[in-house]
Amino acid sequence: MTREELIKQIFTKKTFLCVGLDTDIKKIPQHLLGGEDPIFAFNKQIIDATAKYCVAYKPNLAFYESMGVKGLVSFEKTINYLKGAYPDHFIIADAKRGDIGNTSTMYARTFFEEYNIDSLTVAPYMGEDSVVPFLQYEGKWVILLALTSNKGSHDFQLTADQSGERLFEKVLRTSQKWGDKNNMMYVVGATQGKMFEDIRRIAPDHFLLVPGVGAQGGSLEEVCKYGMNKDCGLLVNSSRGIIYASSGTDFAQVAAAKAAELQQQMQEELEKIR
Secondary structure (H helix, E strand, O other): HHHHHHHHHHHOOOEEEEEEEEEOOOOHHHHHOOOOEEEEHHHHHHHHHHHOOOOEEEEEEHHOOOOHHHHHHEEEEEEEHHHHOOOOOOEEEEEEEOOOHHHHHHHHHHHHHOOOOOOEEEEEOOOOHHHHHHHHOOOEEEEEEEOOOOHHHHHHHHOOOOOOOHHHHHHHHOOOOOOOOEEEEEEEEEOOOHHHHHHHOOOOOOOOOEOOOOOOOOOOOHHHHHHOOOOOEEEEEEOOOHHHOOOOOOOHHHHHHHHHHHHHHHHHHHHHHO
């Protein structure tokens, strides 16, 4: 999906919601557990219920890899279902890969050739040669970790060098030599609030993937106030707040209601810029 196609989807559907498919076998409704593939059954119902309220889905690989081969089968079935039933939705593999060049090349081959996914989250800590292999695929996106929402983000990401430049700022500035706004996004946690202003000073036009709204306490209004640009420039992710809103047989309907609530808030924010 190109940048222009993503922007069109956002303003056509009046949403920039990304639904996180962090599907934990220990948290899904009990009545699904007797089926052949409860993870895929859960995902399919969540997708069908929320598709009209979002523009993207983000399965987190850790939840699938924790189940070994059968978890990866569920992941692949989920991806194939999305591509077949909802081809206009952006798919993000939240795998946080990044290693020496030849290893990153294999990771890129896995997600961009084997699974043929739109985008992949990548850790930039090992530098240029660990990121560039992912950028060799036309029409695919790298989503670099920049300023995350977890408590430990302060351990490294906010540390400054002698010039006063903080590590996340160096990541933003340096990485723009490798990719551009058409193939690179950044992960910025919703809990960072006014720090979005600092992000936008360095990366005014890039899309930002924003986790942390909902269960982690991030404010959608604050994210939009400081992080939105003229093209929206945001994909705001909600995982637990949507997919685990109910543990009963009505889980899909309740997920749809939660997604619809966020979509309405997002529509209001989009109306401010268009």
